Amino acid sequence: MSFFLRYAIRLLGNSTKTQLFLPTALLSERLVEESTEMVFGGGAAGDYPSGSMAMLEAAVAEEEEDMVGKDYVGISEVSSSSYPGSAGVGGGMEEEEEEELELRLSLGTKKAVGGGGTQWAEYCRILTAEDLPSMGSRASPLSSSSSVSSSSSPAADRERCSGREAKKTSNNPPSQMVVGWPPIRAYRMNSLVNQSKENTSTHATIRSTHKKASQNIKNNRTGERICRKEIEKKGRSSVNSLFVKVNLDGDPIGRKVDLNSHPSYETLALALEAMFLRQTSVLGSSIYDGPRTSKLLDGSSGFIITYEDRDGDWMLVGDVPWGMFLSTVKRLRIMKTSEASGLGKFLQPTYVVDLSYATFIQGLWSYI
Amino acid sequence: MTYFPEEVVEHIVDFLGSHGDRNAVSTVCKAWYQVDRLSRRSVFVGNCYAIRPERVVTRFPEMKSLTVKGKPHFADFNLVPYDWGGFAQPWIEAAARGCPGLEELRLKRMVVTDDDLELLARSFPNFKSLVLVSCEGFSTDGLAAIATYCRGLRELDLQENEVEDHGRQWLSCFPDSCTSLVSLNFACLKGEVNASALERLVARCPNLKGLKLNHSISVESLNKILARAPHLVDLGTGSFTIDNRSETYHRLINAFFKCKSLRSLSGFWDASPFCLQAVYPICTNLTVLNLSYAPAIQSADLTKLIGLCFKLQKLWVLDCIGDKGLVVVASTCKELQELRVFPSDIYGTGITAVTEEGLVAISSGCPNLNSLLYFCYQMTNSALTTVAKNCPHFTRFRLCILEPEKPDPVTNQPLDEGFGAIVRSCKNLRRLSVSGLLTDQVFLYIGMYAEHLEMLSIAFAGDSDKGMVYVLNGCKNLRKLEIRDCPFGDAALLKDVAKYETMRSLWMSSCDVTLGGCKALAAKMPRLNVEIINENDGTSESKENLSDLQKVEKMYFYRTVAGPRNDAPDFVWTL
Numbered sequence A: 001m002s003f004f005l006r007y008a009i010r011l012l013g014n015s016t017k018t019q020l021f022l023p024t025a026l027l028s029e030r031l032v033e034e035s036t037e038m039v040f041g042g043g044a045a046g047d048y049p050s051g052s053m054a055m056l057e058a059a060v061a062e063e064e065e066d067m068v069g070k071d072y073v074g075i076s077e078v079s080s081s082s083y084p085g086s087a088g089v090g091g092g093m094e095e096e097e098e099e100e101l102e103l104r105l106s107l108g109t110k111k112a113v114g115g116g117g118t119q120w121a122e123y124c125r126i127l128t129a130e131d132l133p134s135m136g137s138r139a140s141p142l143s144s145s146s147s148v149s150s151s152s153s154p155a156a157d158r159e160r161c162s163g164r165e166a167k168k169t170s171n172n173p174p175s176q177m178v179v180g181w182p183p184i185r186a187y188r189m190n191s192l193v194n195q196s197k198e199n200t201s202t203h204a205t206i207r208s209t210h211k212k213a214s215q216n217i218k219n220n221r222t223g224e225r226i227c228r229k230e231i232e233k234k235g236r237s238s239v240n241s242l243f244v245k246v247n248l249d250g251d252p253i254g255r256k257v258d259l260n261s262h263p264s265y266e267t268l269a270l271a272l273e274a275m276f277l278r279q280t281s282v283l284g285s286s287i288y289d290g291p292r293t294s295k296l297l298d299g300s301s302g303f304i305i306t307y308e309d310r311d312g313d314w315m316l317v318g319d320v321p322w323g324m325f326l327s328t329v330k331r332l333r334i335m336k337t338s339e340a341s342g343l344g345k346f347l348q349p350t351y352v353v354d355l356s357y358a359t360f361i362q363g364l365w366s367y368i
Numbered sequence B: 001m002t003y004f005p006e007e008v009v010e011h012i013v014d015f016l017g018s019h020g021d022r023n024a025v026s027t028v029c030k031a032w033y034q035v036d037r038l039s040r041r042s043v044f045v046g047n048c049y050a051i052r053p054e055r056v057v058t059r060f061p062e063m064k065s066l067t068v069k070g071k072p073h074f075a076d077f078n079l080v081p082y083d084w085g086g087f088a089q090p091w092i093e094a095a096a097r098g099c100p101g102l103e104e105l106r107l108k109r110m111v112v113t114d115d116d117l118e119l120l121a122r123s124f125p126n127f128k129s130l131v132l133v134s135c136e137g138f139s140t141d142g143l144a145a146i147a148t149y150c151r152g153l154r155e156l157d158l159q160e161n162e163v164e165d166h167g168r169q170w171l172s173c174f175p176d177s178c179t180s181l182v183s184l185n186f187a188c189l190k191g192e193v194n195a196s197a198l199e200r201l202v203a204r205c206p207n208l209k210g211l212k213l214n215h216s217i218s219v220e221s222l223n224k225i226l227a228r229a230p231h232l233v234d235l236g237t238g239s240f241t242i243d244n245r246s247e248t249y250h251r252l253i254n255a256f257f258k259c260k261s262l263r264s265l266s267g268f269w270d271a272s273p274f275c276l277q278a279v280y281p282i283c284t285n286l287t288v289l290n291l292s293y294a295p296a297i298q299s300a301d302l303t304k305l306i307g308l309c310f311k312l313q314k315l316w317v318l319d320c321i322g323d324k325g326l327v328v329v330a331s332t333c334k335e336l337q338e339l340r341v342f343p344s345d346i347y348g349t350g351i352t353a354v355t356e357e358g359l360v361a362i363s364s365g366c367p368n369l370n371s372l373l374y375f376c377y378q379m380t381n382s383a384l385t386t387v388a389k390n391c392p393h394f395t396r397f398r399l400c401i402l403e404p405e406k407p408d409p410v411t412n413q414p415l416d417e418g419f420g421a422i423v424r425s426c427k428n429l430r431r432l433s434v435s436g437l438l439t440d441q442v443f444l445y446i447g448m449y450a451e452h453l454e455m456l457s458i459a460f461a462g463d464s465d466k467g468m469v470y471v472l473n474g475c476k477n478l479r480k481l482e483i484r485d486c487p488f489g490d491a492a493l494l495k496d497v498a499k500y501e502t503m504r505s506l507w508m509s510s511c512d513v514t515l516g517g518c519k520a521l522a523a524k525m526p527r528l529n530v531e532i533i534n535e536n537d538g539t540s541e542s543k544e545n546l547s548d549l550q551k552v553e554k555m556y557f558y559r560t561v562a563g564p565r566n567d568a569p570d571f572v573w574t575l
Helices: A002-013 A029-042 A091-096 A110-114 A140-150 A163-168 A186-200 A211-220 A229-234 A265-276 A322-328 A337-347 A355-365 B006-014 B019-026 B030-039 B053-059 B073-077 B089-098 B114-123 B140-149 B169-173 B195-204 B219-228 B247-258 B273-285 B299-306 B319-332 B356-365 B381-390 B416-425 B440-449 B465-474 B490-494 B497-502 B515-524 B540-545
Strands: A019-023 A055-059 A072-077 A103-107 A123-127 A243-248 A255-258 A303-308 A314-316 A331-336 B042-045 B065-069 B104-108 B129-133 B136-139 B155-159 B162-164 B183-185 B210-213 B234-237 B264-266 B288-290 B314-318 B338-342 B371-376 B396-401 B431-433 B455-459 B480-484 B505-509 B528-533 B554-559 B572-574
Touching (some): A265 A331, B053 B089, B140 B155, B140 B169, B195 B219, B210 B219, B381 B416, B497 B515, B515 B528
Parallel strands (some): B065 B104, B129 B155, B136 B162, B234 B264, B338 B371, B371 B396, B480 B505
Antiparallel strands (some): A243 A255
């Protein structure tokens, strides 16, 4: 049976606007993991909206209380109308961009057939640039995401927070939000990050980009931890650092980022955004001087992150599973989409709505 | 005027160890300059851009040991873009041409390439010692070249460098004829190392005293190494983790038992607590213990271990040792001279691991303490005053309160009085880093009392230009000043520009200094290189469009006789 499921999932992985809800009894955890990989890994050729950057994020949660009463796993791809009640998880963004592909692997309630994702406890989303906090607008997701980036490579410059802002905000010492603070050598920071990743990979924690959820998390959990189920299963993160050069088109300064200190594309994107944004220097001013910032990842200005792989080809970042990416990446380049002609085929969305597959799968269920 | 023949002067000068004394001798008269010049064996260049390499090599043709430092200190904390500069190549090339007798090279915060290492290996037949600290730009291929071509290499010491891993064969490149190694430190290498080649190397080097392994070396390998080199003095243990109480573990205990000379231990990357017990037999001999890369060891095990180390002089730990652990340290390690407590959790979980209480305990138990680096969540003025009273011998005092601008939690006052007590009491203070909420008052105290202060690091402190002026006026021996995120502006910068030629360098980032101020400084002081690091403005058009009133993001200036440097990248603008 699982063979059929895997086949179905593989087929569906490349298409949009289909939903697949499966009884949990049929699904081993391994299948869930594999299907997630398939969906992410398989959909190379055309699932990404143009002009924006597709980033992978897999968030896995183990909130025991939310799993009570749920009896199936939903693998669903969002169409803009089917999830009105998904508690705002990506909801706002669905309305903004119809082409956005969202993939969810989650434990939903029974009523999620109609799309009530009110209790999506686990999900994987491919994020676009809109998901990544622009420096000028939102403060609260930024603090959660900045601690995301703070758990990333220390080679990334973290967002600057003026001292006074720091005092105002949380009980947590905001030291992680300031570039080069605390004054610990980069080498030691790397060891700390690597070692703490090994320690925290045994705790699966909630990682949600939903505003409310993330704020709750910030309050309830001690510290932000990001955990990707795939990485857990694949084994502990290695203590090795993997520094690659990063260049931004038009910026003469190259940087380096330690890819091994990131568990996912999202944290990498956040780190890169922090790195290439200008830090404001005036004390007491607001953190983000609007127009100067967020050039990098704002979809409207058209930057995408690309990487050069082992064969010397330039690929769009986000195509392949994170682990595979790590093993082939040689360096990164943040380029204007206008120049990304060679990668153009990756940037056109293909709306493959293949209902015949859906009927085929539904037909399968009758055999279960 | 008494007449001394040159041979006598040379004989006398030979007794002078310190660079400062030697430099003073060389300024007396031409004859003494020549004597010093030809007899100087060890040359120290604190800023690689202060002088041209060729000049150094020409002046000191008989030099045997060269130390060069590159990037500013704040480069350690990612405040300096990575291709700012600090290239080792011109130095190695110049030395290869002019000083083929070079035996020792020590580089800190510089960019070293594999080609540089190969040139080094091939150019100096008597080369004995290579020490690289916080460098980058090279890979294990460069190390292979060193191993292959440096006959008679005694020391290869890699401390906290960023080394690209191109394979594990570099260690096998040490020829069978290499038996001269005294110290080998590859702890910072990330990749695999050929363990059997290492064991053979250790076996054939009878003088090996220091060996620091990286994380890839297993405990089984460590056993074999210790069996062949029980005379080790300084050991970095590698990963130090085994799965169960196996025979390996018993052999480890026996191996350590035999290491009667062991005085210094570090490593312990993944140490499990019971592995640590293998070390107990030699604890009583230890003088140096570095557990700062071992977050897995909890406070209880730490204190059990340290509780046996009566002779400890230098201790580096993580703050998970806790205040209670520090009390144990204070009661056990009466000879402690240097303590460093690093944060184990910097991402703000709010766990208060060490506070002012731990520091006070240490100060009351260890009166010989002279060097401190302490990361904590809070500090009080009364604690600092007590510490100052208990430990008047501090030469290096670096306190980092993790939250910027945090006041004394008990009184809600700034920490001016506490740091004031430190500088008043510690007459020999050479290096100071301050943190927490601080006003101009603390700088008044520093200027008044810290007469021997040579290096001062300031972050998120001060109210006005007066603070910086107090320091510049008061500290006669100040050599390096680094400031970030403080409200010091052009008035302070330009108050006494002649002072800057007595200093090595000054770094100011995220302060109120404007471009106009920097230009004025550069105009007044032609022998300073005033560098502006403007990360977003690489093009020359934007340089022209910048108004003089615009605040400068990062400014770094240093005295130099070499003129503006020719290897500055686009984003560095020398005024």
